[in-house]
Amino acid sequence: MDIRDLQCVLEIVRRNSFTKAAEALHITQPTISKTVKNLEDELGVRLFIRGKRGMELTDAGQIVARQAQEIVQSFGSLTAELHDLTELRKGSIRIGLPPMVGSKFFPGVMSGFRQRYPGIAVHMMEDGSKKLEEEVAAGSLDAAAVLLPVSPDLFELYPFLDEKLMLVVHPRHPLADRREVAMTDLAEEAFILFREDFALHDRILAECARAGFQPRVLVESSQWDFIAEMAAGGLGIGLLPETICAGLDPKRVHSVALTGPEIPWRVTLIWRKEGYLSFAAKEWIRFAKTTLAGPAVENAGFQPLPEGRKTDFAGN
Numbered sequence: 162m163d164i165r166d167l168q169c170v171l172e173i174v175r176r177n178s179f180t181k182a183a184e185a186l187h188i189t190q191p192t193i194s195k196t197v198k199n200l201e202d203e204l205g206v207r208l209f210i211r212g213k214r215g216m217e218l219t220d221a222g223q224i225v226a227r228q229a230q231e232i233v234q235s236f237g238s239l240t241a242e243l244h245d246l247t248e249l250r251k252g253s254i255r256i257g258l259p260p261m262v263g264s265k266f267f268p269g270v271m272s273g274f275r276q277r278y279p280g281i282a283v284h285m286m287e288d289g290s291k292k293l294e295e296e297v298a299a300g301s302l303d304a305a306a307v308l309l310p311v312s313p314d315l316f317e318l319y320p321f322l323d324e325k326l327m328l329v330v331h332p333r334h335p336l337a338d339r340r341e342v343a344m345t346d347l348a349e350e351a352f353i354l355f356r357e358d359f360a361l362h363d364r365i366l367a368e369c370a371r372a373g374f375q376p377r378v379l380v381e382s383s384q385w386d387f388i389a390e391m392a393a394g395g396l397g398i399g400l401l402p403e404t405i406c407a408g409l410d411p412k413r414v415h416s417v418a419l420t421g422p423e424i425p426w427r428v429t430l431i432w433r434k435e436g437y438l439s440f441a442a443k444e445w446i447r448f449a450k451t452t453l454a455g456p457a458v459e460n461a462g463f464q465p466l467p468e469g470r471k472t473d474f475a476g477n
Contacts, residue, residue, distance in 0.1 A: 332411075
């Protein structure tokens with residue numbers, strides 16, 4: 162028994178005729194008769210008898226027809242919902258974004274995606290790169306924007322930003338008017354850092370250690386604007402990406418190039434190589450990649466990664 166057998170039964174009931182049902186289903190009358198006979202043999206009951214008004218259901222046939230109606234309707238709903246899903250009329254996705262990337266650019270990505278696919282629900286998690294990487298690896302998130310490096314064996318990567326960190330200080334700070342500052346110049350400063358679950362936290366500590374000192378950490382935060390405000394208040398120094406620094410008020414904070422060494426800020430989209438990705442998640446990734454490669458990136462203050470460098474960071 163399959164769905165076509167049940168559809169034949171319902172069409173015969175609707176038309177009161179094997180011949181008319183066969184015409185409606187675009188099959189021959191012997192074919193529909195054979196279908197009913199096979200179904201009767203399988204169920205061990207008679208489904209139809211010839212009455213005064215055409216083909217009539219037996220008691221057993223009435224039960225089969227009633228159940229067939231529900232099954233065919235459910236099958237129709239199933240195929241309609243699957244069609245909506247594959248045509249991206251419905252679905253849900255889970256996306257992770259770090260605060261700096263999310264606040265500066267991804268509202269535009271989310272808005273554009275929402276306008277194109279209003280039936281798809283987008284659930285967003287905002288956290289540090291380390292936490293987001295863990296969530297994607299565990300399958301709790303479909304995709305996320307994180308800092309490089311990440312494992313190219315575990316994730317598919319789409320690097321799209323390549324910037325450096327800059328020193329952020331109060332305008333009257335002794336280092337504020339320098340063209341560039343070496344890490345060794347920061348040994349005596351009070352640092353305002355990102356929290357431990359942010360990749361930049363470990364990156365900055367590692368560079369300080371490489372420069373020969375352990376930084377004095379005044380406070381840790383998950384918000385780049387809080388770090389900037391603390392620096393503007395003269396309470397310590399911050400290290401923020403070029404994009405963020407470009408949007409800060411130069412009357413309140415100065416941004417100085419950091420050298421010896423430079424600290425990269427390289428951002429990539431990641432999603433698992435293994436595991437299921439829904440139609441909606443695949444389309445969000447495609448949409449985000451297209452948007453990140455387009456002029457909207459430049460309009461948001463970002464510098465898109467040159468095409469030839471997209472695979473340079475996996476081992477860095």
